[in-house]
Amino acid sequence: MQGFAGKVCVVTGAGSGIGQALAIELARAGAQLAISDVDTEGLAQTEQRLKALGVQLKVDRLNVTEREAFLAYADEVKEHFGKVNQIYNNAGIAFSGDVEVTPFKDIERVMDVDFWGVVNGTKAFLPHLIASGDGHVVNISSLFGLLSMPGQAAYNAAKFAVRGFTEALNQEMAINKHPVKVTTVHPGGIKTAIARNATVAEGIDQAAAADFFDRKLASTTAEEAARVILEGVSKNRARVLIGNDARALDLLVRITGSRYQKLFSSVLPRFRPKGV
Numbered sequence: 001m002q003g004f005a006g007k008v009c010v011v012t013g014a015g016s017g018i019g020q021a022l023a024i025e026l027a028r029a030g031a032q033l034a035i036s037d038v039d040t041e042g043l044a045q046t047e048q049r050l051k052a053l054g055v056q057l058k059v060d061r062l063n064v065t066e067r068e069a070f071l072a073y074a075d076e077v078k079e080h081f082g083k084v085n086q087i088y089n090n091a092g093i094a095f096s097g098d099v100e101v102t103p104f105k106d107i108e109r110v111m112d113v114d115f116w117g118v119v120n121g122t123k124a125f126l127p128h129l130i131a132s133g134d135g136h137v138v139n140i141s142s143l144f145g146l147l148s149m150p151g152q153a154a155y156n157a158a159k160f161a162v163r164g165f166t167e168a169l170n171q172e173m174a175i176n177k178h179p180v181k182v183t184t185v186h187p188g189g190i191k192t193a194i195a196r197n198a199t200v201a202e203g204i205d206q207a208a209a210a211d212f213f214d215r216k217l218a219s220t221t222a223e224e225a226a227r228v229i230l231e232g233v234s235k236n237r238a239r240v241l242i243g244n245d246a247r248a249l250d251l252l253v254r255i256t257g258s259r260y261q262k263l264f265s266s267v268l269p270r271f272r273p274k275g276v
């Protein structure tokens with residue numbers, strides 16, 4: 001992968017899945033890395049794999065919802081490497097449950113991690129990215145930031161918000177002539193631990209839901225997702241879709257407009273296993 005050699009790249013949620021694969025792919029491309037996660041065990045595994053590649057590395061436990069810690073962390077990364085070029089706001093969680101039965105606290109938790117975590121990371125690093133003269137913000141939304149699904153209102157809200165926030169930022173950087181590119185990423189189903197780590201509303205069988213996701217919905221590997229993201233970043237794409245599922249459903253929504261909701265609500269229940 002071209003264009004990453006010598007760049008200082010920050011990856012949140014790097015202890016698993018897409019974040020881990022991104023860190024490894026960036027290291028292979030010659031980047032220097034600051035990786036973080038709340039899961040210190042997963043993070044240690046990523047660290048081990050990166051050390052084998054001989055990369056310059058900073059490893060920290062960071063909860064992306066803790067704004068003050070994130071701001072301090074951004075300064076530490078700048079101090080450590082002397083500059084920061086790219087942030088991948090990747091850390092995220094999933095939750096399933098209909099609005100009717102979902103407590104406020106579950107919606108707030110998803111917004112805290114999946115939306116505010118991205119805002120915290122973007123704002124903490126933006127001054128450093130601008131100062132680098134060659135910056136890039138990469139925010140991980142989802143296919144569910146392009147269309148809504150029954151049972152995914154909290155996640156949909158957070159991922160639509162990431163998209164809105166990031167697309168506005170992209171235009172602001174251009175208008176203000178800042179040397180920062182901006183990419184919003186919309187993965188379809190990726191083979192990671194996300195569904196196994198997810199929480200669910202009362203009445204949903206978590207294990208069955210995770211199993212359904214792993215067997216039927218996750219079609220792209222994390223490694224392939226990381227390669228698609230880095231290709232999009234190297235080409236300064238504003239929007240990156242990952243997987244045939246993301247491309248097909250994005251097209252369907254653009255063709256049908258708001259009518260996709262009627263289509264989904266009549267068709268989807270037939271494919272959903274009981275209790276999921």
Ligand SMILES: NC(=O)c1ccc[n+]([C@@H]2O[C@H](COP(=O)([O-])OP(=O)(O)OC[C@H]3O[C@@H](n4cnc5c(N)ncnc54)[C@H](O)[C@@H]3O)[C@@H](O)[C@H]2O)c1
Nearest residue numbers: 013016017018038039063064091092142189190192193194
């Ligand atoms: N897997 C998919 O199908 C899919 C699809 C679309 C979007 N995404 C998005 O991709 C991103 C990565 O997810 P993944 O699939 O690799 O899942 P994953 O569960 O394998 O990895 C997510 C990582 O984020 C970390 N994390 C969770 N909360 C955190 C917090 N508060 N602070 C710091 N780290 C935290 C977890 O510990 C974990 O290591 C997420 O934003 C997710 O919403 C995933």
